Amino acid sequence: DGGITQSPKYLFRKEGQNVTLSCEQNLNHDAMYWYRQDPGQGLRLIYYSQIVNDFQKGDIAEGYSVSREKKESFPLTVTSAQKNPTAFYLCASRRTSGALTDTQYFGPGTRLTVL
């Protein structure tokens, strides 16, 4: 089955700790995205990558870091510098050629809680 997987589903972290969220896709999509969702708000873009070994900051990149060493994988690290990290994190991917290139497909999300 083709799709996007995120792990873990739930994650608890103590203040001051870095944590890495996994995102893997087997859709052969070039572009990948990380969003943060808070209650009552829409999705806000953290980082995105259009090609391996390249990525750009989104609207709320402070306190986060990413890497894109493989086409299939786009892990997100939430660092201790992120002031309010408790949120629902969604990963998405998109094809960059062919039909429906504007459409992003989402993984199931990781709910991060900082204790």
Next chain:
Amino acid sequence: EDKVVQSPLSLVVHEGDTVTLNCSYEVTNFRSLLWYKQEKKAPTFLFMLTSSGIEKKSGRLSSILDKKELFSILNITATQTGDSAVYLCAVVPLYNQGGKLIFGQGTELSVKP
């Protein structure tokens, strides 16, 4: 600044009712508008609209775009409890670096039996 606004923010209806969800946008050089349904986890894609006045339809769901008035509506007829979800609207600007989506806040729909 590009902006997408959805209304209402939340809505409670009974099974069998028809609902209309609204999405208005202020985007420089519009390219497309997307609707997603989010049930507790991954948003799932519903429709993409690019042309004004052409209705997209899938079962009981339909959507239409008005590029002159800068809005889209999502209609759900004969609602069922399984339609309960957050419905997200997102816009893609024409000169869009990286394929970024601009999301509205979402409309939370609750369908009571």
